[in-house]
Amino acid sequence: MSHYSPETKIGYLGGGQLARMLAESAHRAGLQPHVLCSNALEPAGQVTSHTHLGSLDALGDVTAFLKSVDVATFESEFLDSAVLIEAQKATETPIYPAPSLMVLLQDRKSQKQLFDENRLSSSPWAAVDTIEAIDAFIQRHKLPVVFKKRFFGYDGCGTFIIKSKVQLADFVKQQFKKELFIVEKFIPFQKEMAVILARSLDGSFTHLPFVESFQKDARCDWVKGPIKPKDNKKMLTSLKSFLKKLDYVGVMGVEFFVTNQGTIINEIAPRVHNTGHYSQCTPGLSQFDLHNMCLLGQKLPREIKIKQGFAMANLIGQGKDIEFKTTEGLHWYGKAENRPGRKMGHINALGKNPKDALKKVLDKRKRIQL
Amino acid sequence: MSHYSPETKIGYLGGGQLARMLAESAHRAGLQPHVLCSNALEPAGQVTSHTHLGSLDALGDVTAFLKSVDVATFESEFLDSAVLIEAQKATETPIYPAPSLMVLLQDRKSQKQLFDENRLSSSPWAAVDTIEAIDAFIQRHKLPVVFKKRFFGYDGCGTFIIKSKVQLADFVKQQFKKELFIVEKFIPFQKEMAVILARSLDGSFTHLPFVESFQKDARCDWVKGPIKPKDNKKMLTSLKSFLKKLDYVGVMGVEFFVTNQGTIINEIAPRVHNTGHYSQCTPGLSQFDLHNMCLLGQKLPREIKIKQGFAMANLIGQGKDIEFKTTEGLHWYGKAENRPGRKMGHINALGKNPKDALKKVLDKRKRIQL
Numbered sequence: 251m252s253h254y255s256p257e258t259k260i261g262y263l264g265g266g267q268l269a270r271m272l273a274e275s276a277h278r279a280g281l282q283p284h285v286l287c288s289n290a291l292e293p294a295g296q297v298t299s300h301t302h303l304g305s306l307d308a309l310g311d312v313t314a315f316l317k318s319v320d321v322a323t324f325e326s327e328f329l330d331s332a333v334l335i336e337a338q339k340a341t342e343t344p345i346y347p348a349p350s351l352m353v354l355l356q357d358r359k360s361q362k363q364l365f366d367e368n369r370l371s372s373s374p375w376a377a378v379d380t381i382e383a384i385d386a387f388i389q390r391h392k393l394p395v396v397f398k399k400r401f402f403g404y405d406g407c408g409t410f411i412i413k414s415k416v417q418l419a420d421f422v423k424q425q426f427k428k429e430l431f432i433v434e435k436f437i438p439f440q441k442e443m444a445v446i447l448a449r450s451l452d453g454s455f456t457h458l459p460f461v462e463s464f465q466k467d468a469r470c471d472w473v474k475g476p477i478k479p480k481d482n483k484k485m486l487t488s489l490k491s492f493l494k495k496l497d498y499v500g501v502m503g504v505e506f507f508v509t510n511q512g513t514i515i516n517e518i519a520p521r522v523h524n525t526g527h528y529s530q531c532t533p534g535l536s537q538f539d540l541h542n543m544c545l546l547g548q549k550l551p552r553e554i555k556i557k558q559g560f561a562m563a564n565l566i567g568q569g570k571d572i573e574f575k576t577t578e579g580l581h582w583y584g585k586a587e588n589r590p591g592r593k594m595g596h597i598n599a600l601g602k603n604p605k606d607a608l609k610k611v612l613d614k615r616k617r618i619q620l
Numbered sequence: 621m622s623h624y625s626p627e628t629k630i631g632y633l634g635g636g637q638l639a640r641m642l643a644e645s646a647h648r649a650g651l652q653p654h655v656l657c658s659n660a661l662e663p664a665g666q667v668t669s670h671t672h673l674g675s676l677d678a679l680g681d682v683t684a685f686l687k688s689v690d691v692a693t694f695e696s697e698f699l700d701s702a703v704l705i706e707a708q709k710a711t712e713t714p715i716y717p718a719p720s721l722m723v724l725l726q727d728r729k730s731q732k733q734l735f736d737e738n739r740l741s742s743s744p745w746a747a748v749d750t751i752e753a754i755d756a757f758i759q760r761h762k763l764p765v766v767f768k769k770r771f772f773g774y775d776g777c778g779t780f781i782i783k784s785k786v787q788l789a790d791f792v793k794q795q796f797k798k799e800l801f802i803v804e805k806f807i808p809f810q811k812e813m814a815v816i817l818a819r820s821l822d823g824s825f826t827h828l829p830f831v832e833s834f835q836k837d838a839r840c841d842w843v844k845g846p847i848k849p850k851d852n853k854k855m856l857t858s859l860k861s862f863l864k865k866l867d868y869v870g871v872m873g874v875e876f877f878v879t880n881q882g883t884i885i886n887e888i889a890p891r892v893h894n895t896g897h898y899s900q901c902t903p904g905l906s907q908f909d910l911h912n913m914c915l916l917g918q919k920l921p922r923e924i925k926i927k928q929g930f931a932m933a934n935l936i937g938q939g940k941d942i943e944f945k946t947t948e949g950l951h952w953y954g955k956a957e958n959r960p961g962r963k964m965g966h967i968n969a970l971g972k973n974p975k976d977a978l979k980k981v982l983d984k985r986k987r988i989q990l
Contacts, residue, residue: 255942256952274644277667280944280952280965290669297647299666533903533928533970535948548946558903572625574650576918578905582626582650595650600903 254320254546256280261319261343263306263334265292267583267593268325268522271530273298275538281546286315293583309333316343321545323347323500327356327520328402346451346499346545347520355520358400358432365515368492372515373507374435381422387433388418394436397421399429406468411436437514439507443479444525445486447502448540449493451547457486458537459556462604463505463525469591470524472611474561474604481513501526501541524593528562530581531598558600561607567592568620575617579610594620624690624916626650631689631713633676633704635662637953637963638695638892641900643668645908651916656685663953679703686713691915693717693870697726697890698772716821716869716915717890725890728770728802735885738862742885743877744805751792757803758788764806767791769799776838781806807884809877813849814895815856817872818910819863821917827856828907829926832974833875833895839961840894842981844931844974851883871896871911894963898932900951901968928970931977937962938990945987949980964990 258281262269265287273283273294284300285292295301302318304311307330316322316337322345324334334349354360359377364370376387377400388395393415399408410425412418413436425431442465446458459476479485489504503523505516526537534554535543543550565582569590574580582595597614601607628651632639635657643653643664654670655662665671672688674681677700686692686707692715694704704719724730729747734740746757747770758765763785769778780795782788783806795801812835816828829846849855859874873893875886896907904924905913913920935952939960944950952965967984971977 254944254947256954257942270647274647274667277640277644277954278951279947280950280954281947296669297644297667299660299669299671301669531903533901539948543947546947548948572627574624577624577649577651577913577916578909578918580650581648584626584647584650 254281256282258282258321258546259284259300259319260542260545261286261315261322262294262325263312263315263322263329263345264325265289265294265301266325267293267585267595269294270297270583271527271538271581272323272325272522272541275536276542279539279542281542284315284319286311291586293585296584306330307333309336312337313340316341316345319343321346323521323541323545324352325521327352331356347502348497348499351496351498351520355518356401358398358403358517359430361518362432364492364496368488368495370488370492370515371512373437375432378431378433381426384418384422384426384433391435393418396434396436397425397431398434400432401430405470406465409468437507437509439509441508442516443477443506443508443513444473444523445489445504445506446523446526446529446537446540447489447493447504448500448537448544448550449498449502450544450550451499452549453494454550455490455493456540456550456552456554457489458526458529458554461525461528467591469566469593470564471566472561472563472608473525473528474559474608475528476556476560477604479508479513485513500544501537524564524596527581527596528560528598531579531600532556532558532560559603559605559607560598560600561604561611563597563608563611563615564593565595565597565615565618565620567594570619573619575619576614579614580618588620624651626652628652628691628916629654629670629689630912630915631656631685631692632664632695633682633685633692633699633715634695635659635664635671636695637663637955637965639664640667640953641897641908641951642693642695642892642911645906646912649909649912651912654685654689656681661956663955666954676700677703679706682707683710686711686715689713691716693891693911693915694722695891697722698774701726717872718867718869721866721868721890725888726771728768728773728887729800731888732802734862734866738858738865740858740862740885741882743807745802748801748803751796754788754792754796754803761805763788766804766806767795767801768804770802771800775840776835779838807877807879809879811878812886813847813876813878813883814843814893815859815874815876816893816896816899816907816910817859817863817874818870818907818914818920819868819872820914820920821869822919823864824920825860825863826910826920826922826924827859828896828899828910828924831895831898837961839936839963840934841936842931842933842978843895843898844929844978845898846926846930847974849878849883855883870914871907894934894966897951897966898930898968901949901970902926902928902930929973929975929977930968930970931974931981933967933978933981933985934963935965935967935985935988935990937964940989943989945989946984949984950988958990
């Protein structure tokens with residue numbers, strides 16, 4: 251699709267905050283954002299008049315939705331990929347990134363295999379289906395280790411750090427039989443880092459600057475940037491080849507651990523990513539703009555440089571009555587329920603440098619009661 | 621309203637592009653944008669699920685709409701102010717800027733009187749109800765002169781430049797009896813300039829940088845900035861006092877002529893303004909963010925400095941099949957019909973300096989077929 255117009259319909263499978271911000275970008279760009287979600291009051295349902303009610307798991311609903319749009323994408327890699335593949339086949343409406351890649355990336359086992367096959371360094375790991383496999387891994391790598399649910403893990407949910415034999419026995423008894431897991435060597439890191447990559451249908455590639463990210467309670471709390479890790483060129487070259495090899499189309503979020511031994515990949519997400527939300531306030535294209543451009547096959551700029559400092563802080567629900575004392579830099583998701591621990595919005599700011607920008611967003615966050 | 625929350629409903633009277641961009645800003649800020657328009661397919665109707673169908677002239681529709689929101693504003697100063705005043709009285713829902721000011725500003729005669737009363741220099745003028753009054757004005761100021769319709773003029777519509785006695789006779793015969801006019805001395809200007817002011821309900825005041833604006837066919841074609849006119853401090857001081865005296869709440873667009881004899885005001889618009897659209901791409905608050913903040917009584921930053929060059933180019937309809945070859949920097953209004961001469965969208969860009977940014981938007985504009 252190298253030509254597009256106000257008649258071009260982009261379908262977003264899902265009605266959460268990522269679809270909301272993608273739809274807002276689509277409106278600006280003169281494209282028609284269509285949303286498939288189960289309730290019109292979901293975040294994305296509020297920002298477009300093209301809301302289709304239906305279930306993301308129901309082949310009939312997804313097929314009908316794909317029929318009504320020119321190209322589609324998703325905001326969560328945890329959809330039923332079989333449904334997407336079948337609906338795509340029936341309608342010939344392309345979905346990007348390809349559902350076949352979603353299959354590979356939604357399972358931490360195949361995601362780790364992909365890292366290994368593509369020489370992207372990440373922590374030592376094993377898929378562990380038996381107690382014997384766990385024992386063998388721990389014998390080799392020693393405690394502590396991290397167990398991660400193969401499917402549906404997010405924001406620390408489904409992640410178990412095991413430091414002692416007692417904890418291990420508990421984990422095996424309480425969790426291990428219920429789900430499929432991989433185990434990883436626990437990596438003591440100095441800090442975490444992330445980058446947003448984008449690859450367009452026309453093959454062009456770009457990236458936003460690297461950022462430092464800080465997690466609290468296993469959930470992204472803030473990011474600041476730009477930072478320039480010393481091995482950034484090498485990492486970007488490997489990641490660019492990786493995306494090309496996958497024939498990946500769209501934005502990808504990549505999270506890293508920075509350790510004494512160098513930088514390794516923690517995980518990747520085949521979608522716009524929380525660590526890229528700051529790009530709404532920086533000059534130039536946001537990750538949402540980039541993702542939509544990728545779906546249309548627009549040529550991407552080679553690199554998006556940002557000179558100013560920037561930062562983003564998440565607004566995490568606490569179950570109180572919500573009250574804003576400022577809306578400056580605020581991006582609110584419009585979620586109906588303010589549940590403790592839920593991502594309700596975020597605040598962006600620019601500053602003289604990353605530290606200054608971070609101070610601004612943290613100060614502003616104090617003025618939002620959640 | 622010093623406290624607000626996701627329950628706060630802002631009502632936009634009108635469904636055009638200005639309401640659309642205000643509604644997009646409101647969504648981001650966590651406020652509920654409600655739109656009153658006659659057709660859900662109008663630009664603003666597409667970007668919110670809170671669209672109320674009705675007529676802006678019908679007291680019943682406006683009253684019902686005001687009842688459903690906490691605060692309201694308008695995107696055109698040419699509404700029936702009597703309807704607004706009565707609906708506001710009936711519902712006690714505030715409308716900003718106040719409809720009583722709309723009355724003063726929608727009539728070029730009272731607008732000019734306001735300039736004079738507040739010592740804001742503008743071109744010499746007179747309200748002319750008779751041929752004798754025209755003759756007296758021309759005798760004093762000589763040709764050329766400019767006749768402007770007192771009501772409903774925009775983008776050069778309702779403006780008549782008269783250079784000769786023949787043209788004058790024609791004008792008197794064809795136009796003069798049909799409408800009410802003011803006449804102004806024709807001002808040969810070097811360039812045109814504009815600035816966006818904002819005054820919040822809490823009394824705080826801010827402004828965006830001055831920009832150069834260029835008109836083609838009496839319609840804004842592009843703006844570039846920032847520029848720093850030498851008398852800018854004096855102008856801003858006068859304008860700040862002017863807004864305070866009016867107890868004005870909201871964004872105001874001010875257009876200037878830069879002449880050999882100094883800078884004079886051409887006209888003002890009590891709303892977000894085409895010459896401020898660039899602020900969507902510059903770091904910090906846009907004019908749409910500012911206007912919404914004003915309605916809520918948020919404290920405004922003292923000044924919004926922009927160091928980078930920026931520019932905006934309008935996309936004017938030409939009646940062809942629309943085709944985008946890029947969506948970078950594009951802001952599309954989603955109008956159903958691509959009529960020649962109609963404002964269909966605009967393109968924003970940043971650059972090393974104003975000239976560089978202007979080159980970028982003009983280059984990009986070539987890639988959009990209208």
